[in-house]
Amino acid sequence: MYQIGNLVKELSDKHGRVRESLMPILQGIVEKHNYLTDEAMVEVAKELDISAADVYGTASFYTFLDTEIRGKYVIRICKSITCSNKGKGEILETLEDMLKIKVGETTTDKQFSLLESNCIGWCHKAPAMLINDMPYTELTPSKVVEIIKDYMQKK
């Protein structure tokens, strides 16, 4: 069984046990574990000797430091005006159809979460989305189907 405490220790050793290490530690947990569990945040609080409320307060400020359950692949589709004008709606429908979830939800097998995001900086190649760190641009419904199929096979 995966031990969150070990990961938190490992990350604290790497980044140091000072306040400015909080962000990289939380980012490191999300990278490995997709989101921050209560247990993980309590562990971080212990390691850095700050209150768990403080850890949660910081994490909950940042969109990418999710404190709710997230799948292995987090899809963030850009909802800013250029992507909206260039067919974001169709892309979103395709994703919802394929994954059988709505925005904000996670598939039951915990593989995919579907979210909307503010501008991700690809307006000249709209519509765009991120899957974890990777950007995908100039999307069309058929392109999206191919991308998601690839991820489904990765499992």
Added chain:
Amino acid sequence: MENKGLNKVDLIFEEIDPEEVLTKAYKLSPEEIIQQVLDSGLKGRGGAGFPTGLKWKYTAASEESEKYVVCNADEGEPGTFKDREILDRVAYKVYGGMVIAGKAIGAKRGIVYLRGEYRFLLPQLMKELESFHKMIKQIGYDFKINYCLGSGAYICGEESALFESIEGRRGEPRNKPPYPTTAGVFGKPTSINNVETLVTAMMILTHGPESYSQLGTKDSRGSKVFSISGDTPNPGIFELELGMTVQQFVNEFGDGDTKAVQVGGASGFCVPRKKFEDTIIGFEGVPTGGSMKLFNSSRSMYNVLHNYLDFFAEESCGQCTPCRVGCQQLLMGVEKVKKGEVKSTYLNELLKLADTMKVASKCGLGQSVGNAFRTIVENFREEIIY
């Protein structure tokens, strides 16, 4: 009105020998470097437009021994993507600009705050940084750069919120004063500059301030990288001399049916067709961090405004009441007007609220919501109502 027309420039992405430029800069005194940047007339390229030379001068004046150069790579303004392109193509020039800033202000440490959305660039950037560190060490510089990653918060592009984030806290803007030049990151004097500003500073040291200051106008010296998107046959990154009219811009990038250009992103200004001829893109007209969005007549300006307000309501940090409540009220207000739940004159009340937010909000986010709000409502009132 000074009008330079539309001229393409190649400075930011021009390949140079960083070792040669940094060796030359190493032999200059901090005062000489600052004087060159002052002479060039360079203003910050993130959008706010504070003179870079002055920022360096004020930070240099502090007697603290520990100082920082922070590179603001938290490019979050909707419609802006130039910094990603700059980091992707010429990161060594960003690092070079930081070393030069460090020499000018007397700092030995630099921090690049990179937005989480660009994390995929990090492995490549770190690799380039490693060889860069070796190169500057050989020249004799004592300067080290490291990366901090953001996690998806627009407000962290505000300088003091960015410092809070580096320090491991919620990205809530601080009260000013004190300004970063006296108390920035970790409470130490800090020069915080945008990615493009740092590259421009390096190019000023490369070619000299005279050639740079010949570009642009009295109020807007030099050139600027524009992020062009929306209804255009030619979207992408273009470096252009400052001082063109919106009309000249639209002639080059429009699709023949441009009805409005949003200059400067969600926090910027909407320029309608009837004002294209009389509006200069630059600090004397409409300033921009680079975001240029074109809308043709098939687009609803209500949707544009609604999208921006929804964005601000989500990204407001919530710390100060005028911004937190104001953004929500503006959003709900235009929805009510659109649905006919309130009279159209309610828009006048909302305009007053936007003005209040401008004077009462703590930071640039709340202060600038009114820019897009006023310019869209005043120019496209009928589209908001009907």
